[in-house]
Amino acid sequence: MTGTVSQISTSNLRAEGLSRAVPGKVIVSDVSLEVSAGEVLGIVGASGSGKSSLLRLLNRLDEPTAGTVYLDGTDCRQIPPRELRRRIGMVTQRPFLFPGDVALNLRFGPAQRGETMTDAEVSKLLEQVGLAGFAANEVSVLSGGEQQRVSLARSLANRPEVLLLDEPTSALDEQSKSEIERLVGTVAHDQGLACVLVTHDRDQARRLCHRVVLLDAGLAVKSGTTLEVLGA
């Protein structure tokens, strides 16, 4: 694999007037947002407010019915979907690890492009997420927190420029939650990743996010700095 997993990114992501509707239902309505390298943008709202649906529009897992997303100024529709998803990584609430060992999971993304991660690169990435020595461990025996860290490392193995995080700690205990939060803060800061964090937990948004978009029924009802939107 060329390059290193800790390459510094300077990319930014911008969405303009994003909407998604399915027959009889508007899920996301005219949402615009922007997130820069090294910044964590929070998407906050109650369950069913359209947070996860909005996130899925950013890496084109779903197609917006209106609006578009720009990655470094390029319309995402001009970027081949597989390349776009390599550049915009995603960590979901459930890690959905592939059966096998931890190394196999980390190597999955690069392997899709015909690249092979060396053992040293796997070890370095695992060290970064606090799982040094876990490469040969079967994913089925990992704890929830460990699985989520493998999921994060698996996304980072693709060397993304933007990282989408969909409620990554909502199924974890307090200790695991703190560890994941620390990791997200670290990768955003150290690797200059632009992160978009979906969370229903306002305290978590206060701890992690630089700016917040508050979503209600698919509409962005408020956006600004975390302090402006959520208060102290």
Add this chain to the structure above:
Amino acid sequence: MLKSLFTSEISLGLAQAGIASLLALAVVFLARRRNIHLEKDASIALLRGIVQIVAVGSVLAMLLKAPRWSSVFLLTGMVLAAGSISAKRAKNIPGAAKVSTYSIAVGAGLVTAIMTWAGVIDTAITSLIPVGSMIIANAMNTNGLALNRFRSEVLAHTGEIETALALGATPQATIGRYAESSIHSSLIPAIDNLRSLGIVWIPGLMTGMLLSGAKPMYAAIYQFVVIAMILASSGLTSLLSTTMIQGHAFSPADQLLLKGTE
């Protein structure tokens, strides 16, 4: 007992059909007592079944005098109907009817054509239509099973599939194992039919041949030939439909279209 009550073959046949239907309805009644409601589906299916098969019998009676090439039209009609029926097992998959019809046409058509060319199936309408319909019907069942299993597998593994897509995988890479599992499952009945042939069941065709005076050994071997043809056509149909439906499960932007509600 019935034979002593009815003098004409048609009256006797209808009486026999009535008794068989009553038995089926008794099972429906038993199921209802366990809150399993099959009344509507079973009644419609029984009614459709008798009407359709009597209609086919009438058509066959007319076709006995028709030229041999006319069986092609009847078999084509069967393929179109089979494609439409089978596609209903693939709800929410765009293009399922087209995929089903094409797969059954190629799977059943190719095997029937080769075996007819080789002289295994006689070109007489009385031979080609019954054997061809058996091949088409089994291809239809296999296709329905394959698509139904594919749909269930994809719906049960949406998270895994979209995770792989989000990591930059191709749709084929994310869904391949579920397609393989669908092909395997859909062929279980055809393989089990071959395994159990002569031990658990003696199929209708062999019975019919024996009743019409064929030598038991030839009837037995010919029955094997038919079941093997069914496996070949079902396998080809399943392979084709599962391969083709994978393309319909994703958008051109590699987005999974086959999902639950949003």
